[in-house]
Amino acid sequence: MERRATLIEGLRILGRALREEPLILGISIAGSALYGLTTVVAAAVIGQVTDRAIVPAFAEGRTTAGTMWIVALAIVGTAILKAAGIVIRRLFAGIGQYRLNASYRRRVTRQYLRLPLSWHHRHPAGRLLSNANADVESTFWPVAPLPFALGVVIMLIIALVSMVLVDPWLALVGFLVFPTILVINFVYQRKLSPLATRAQALRADLSAVAHESFDGAAVVKAMGREADETERFRGVAHELRNANVGVGRIRGAFDPVLEALPNLAILAVLLIGSARISGGDLEPGQLVQVAYLFTITAFPIRAIGWVLGELPRAVVGWRRVSAVLDATGSLPYGEQHLDGASAPAHLGVRQARFMYETAPEGGNYEVAPPTRAVSRQMAAGPVSAAARSDAAGAGAAESNGPAVVLDDVTLDVEPGRTVAIVGPTGSGKSTLASLLVRLVDPVDGAVLIDGTDLRQLRPGEIAESVSLVFQQPFVFEDTIRDNITLGRDVPDDDVWAALELAQGDDFVRDLEGGLEAPVGERGSTLSGGQRQRLALARALVRRPRLLVLDDATSAVDPEVERRILAGLREADLPSTVLVVAYRRATIALADEVAYIDEGRVAARGSHEELMVASPGYQRLITAYERDAAERAAIADDDGGAA
Numbered sequence: 001m002e003r004r005a006t007l008i009e010g011l012r013i014l015g016r017a018l019r020e021e022p023l024i025l026g027i028s029i030a031g032s033a034l035y036g037l038t039t040v041v042a043a044a045v046i047g048q049v050t051d052r053a054i055v056p057a058f059a060e061g062r063t064t065a066g067t068m069w070i071v072a073l074a075i076v077g078t079a080i081l082k083a084a085g086i087v088i089r090r091l092f093a094g095i096g097q098y099r100l101n102a103s104y105r106r107r108v109t110r111q112y113l114r115l116p117l118s119w120h121h122r123h124p125a126g127r128l129l130s131n132a133n134a135d136v137e138s139t140f141w142p143v144a145p146l147p148f149a150l151g152v153v154i155m156l157i158i159a160l161v162s163m164v165l166v167d168p169w170l171a172l173v174g175f176l177v178f179p180t181i182l183v184i185n186f187v188y189q190r191k192l193s194p195l196a197t198r199a200q201a202l203r204a205d206l207s208a209v210a211h212e213s214f215d216g217a218a219v220v221k222a223m224g225r226e227a228d229e230t231e232r233f234r235g236v237a238h239e240l241r242n243a244n245v246g247v248g249r250i251r252g253a254f255d256p257v258l259e260a261l262p263n264l265a266i267l268a269v270l271l272i273g274s275a276r277i278s279g280g281d282l283e284p285g286q287l288v289q290v291a292y293l294f295t296i297t298a299f300p301i302r303a304i305g306w307v308l309g310e311l312p313r314a315v316v317g318w319r320r321v322s323a324v325l326d327a328t329g330s331l332p333y334g335e336q337h338l339d340g341a342s343a344p345a346h347l348g349v350r351q352a353r354f355m356y357e358t359a360p361e362g363g364n365y366e367v368a369p370p371t372r373a374v375s376r377q378m379a380a381g382p383v384s385a386a387a388r389s390d391a392a393g394a395g396a397a398e399s400n401g402p403a404v405v406l407d408d409v410t411l412d413v414e415p416g417r418t419v420a421i422v423g424p425t426g427s428g429k430s431t432l433a434s435l436l437v438r439l440v441d442p443v444d445g446a447v448l449i450d451g452t453d454l455r456q457l458r459p460g461e462i463a464e465s466v467s468l469v470f471q472q473p474f475v476f477e478d479t480i481r482d483n484i485t486l487g488r489d490v491p492d493d494d495v496w497a498a499l500e501l502a503q504g505d506d507f508v509r510d511l512e513g514g515l516e517a518p519v520g521e522r523g524s525t526l527s528g529g530q531r532q533r534l535a536l537a538r539a540l541v542r543r544p545r546l547l548v549l550d551d552a553t554s555a556v557d558p559e560v561e562r563r564i565l566a567g568l569r570e571a572d573l574p575s576t577v578l579v580v581a582y583r584r585a586t587i588a589l590a591d592e593v594a595y596i597d598e599g600r601v602a603a604r605g606s607h608e609e610l611m612v613a614s615p616g617y618q619r620l621i622t623a624y625e626r627d628a629a630e631r632a633a634i635a636d637d638d639g640g641a642a
């Protein structure tokens with residue numbers, strides 16, 4: 001039942017492909033039909049050549065030049081037509097397949113951009129890559145042999161008709177052998193396909209394990225994990241070996257049978273045919289024609305098996321692809337836009353409540369069981385700022401269902417004010433920051449800019465007015481300038497001004513090429529602090545009306561951080577600033593502090609007020625200061641020792 005459903009679904013995929021590329025695949029099918037027709041005609045030509053040139057040549061000891069010319073022209077003519085059929089079929093089948101791949105890749109990636117971050121939280125990056133690449137490819141894999149298979153069907157019908165016309169007894173062999181080859185081939189592909197798929201998945205896992213080991217080489221070596229990593233690699237390599245041996249076994253069993261069958265058929269044809277010739281019921285040329293037909297049709301018949309055998313894999317691929325294409329939950333947008341150009345924004349958060357949907361979505365996702373490497377990666381989750389967690393105390397609540405991360409958060413920030421967001425690790429500061437730029441929407445409540453709910457704004461409006469700088473900025477493999485402007489046309493002076501404010505102008509001046517210096521993959525040629533300053537300049541060059549810094553200066557030293565924040569205050573920036581802060585000096589630069597604990601605004605006021613009014617805040621700040629003092633002492637010791 002399940003197999004029938006898969007077959008029907010697979011045929012629907014082929015139908016979809018034919019509907020989407022009717023012209024290109026139509027031309028390919030026409031080429032394939034030409035090939036099928038000329039194959040049968042070629043056999044008839046060989047039969048005629050036997051009767052008109054070869055048999056008389058043996059009987060009379062000579063043949064005329066005119067006959068030879070006709071024979072040569074007929075053979076060359078059919079060969080040219082057959083070759084043309086092959087070229088047309090292959091060329092257009094390839095074009096059709098690659099066009100479908102490209103079109104669906106585009107649709108999937110467009111959908112990735114459209115879907116909200118909450119959807120992305122539930123889908124690991126590796127899976128998104130495989131949806132856009134391997135899954136799209138396996139969906140349309142059977143499209144390549146499809147025209148061939150359809151042409152073969154035409155060829156088989158014409159071949160069987162021509163056999164019946166030549167001799168019903170010889171045709172009987174064809175009626176027995178062709179379906180047998182088809183069935184065996186189908187079983188062959190059905191057995192081979194899952195093993196080949198598994199081997200393919202294991203190859204991907206193998207490179208993932210190797211990649212992870214190379215990527216984390218420093219950790220592997222520093223922690224003495226070389227033997228474990230080697231063992232992990234050996235495990236996946238062993239599984240891959242087994243899968244490949246399995247593929248070889250199946251090939252070894254089926255290939256000889258499929259090779260032998262047409263030869264046995266030819267033997268049967270020769271036995272029956274020679275008896276029929278002796279009885280005067282058949283000409284030698286007719287026997288040669290049928291025997292030749294078996295020789296040349298045996299291989300193309302396999303194309304039908306290739307298509308049918310690949311259908312289950314195509315169905316799995318399509319289910320994954322359509323799970324992305326059919327995913328709902330895009331952020332709804334309104335029509336409004338923000339006035340008050342280049343004036344600091346008013347921020348309002350109203351009883352905002354938020355929880356992450358962590359449960360993975362259903363759907364037929366796993367083809368092969370995940371290997372240890374994959375499950376390990378999936379279990380590892382995001383790396384948190386572990387260094388701070390001992391100072392912070394309160395950790396994230398562990399729960400099976402979606403835990404409430406922000407609960408009834410209400411916050412007003414007047415235009416031009418700087419507010420420090422302070423709270424223990426996991427208290428919801430980054431989540432609040434992502435709500436402000438509408439990476440996610442609150443489940444209840446609202447976020448307002450200048451009194452307008454973010455959900456009412458037109459697409460692109462928030463990015464024009466609000467900039468969020470993350471703790472771990474993403475740096476593109478591009479130049480310094482393009483990483484700051486992100487493709488906008490910005491005068492050099494403005495780029496330098498933004499870099500100066502971010503305290504990044506000095507290091508950029510020292511780079512060979514200055515603004516035009518390339519920064520390597522993910523900014524690999526820059527230090528963590530330099531990457532952070534680049535990201536800050538990227539936000540500042542936009543002159544945002546609301547600037548949200550989510551621990552955006554954690555990798556720069558306290559003195560540079562102080563200069564950055566002091567500079568922001570003094571600069572002629574049209575910005576309201578929200579800064580997630582850990583250092584006392586940073587907090588001191590803010591107009592006021594919002595203390596977040598367990599997803600709520602637990603206290604609000606100046607630093608001095610909170611030190612008195614909020615014991616939790618006081619404990620947290622004391623812990624930060626102790627931590628900072630210990631670090632300073634260690635740094636002093638190191639300095640003294642040196």
Ligand SMILES: Nc1ncnc2c1ncn2[C@@H]1O[C@H](COP(=O)(O)OP(=O)(O)OP(=O)(O)O)[C@@H](O)[C@H]1O
Nearest residue numbers: 121356358385396405424425426427428429430431
């Ligand atoms: N993508 C996610 N999926 C599920 N849970 C998440 C996700 N991101 C964060 N959380 C959880 O939400 C809670 C709040 O996380 P958040 O990153 O907002 O805290 P934070 O106060 O910024 O922490 P830190 O100071 O360590 O950066 C934590 O319990 C965290 O485990």
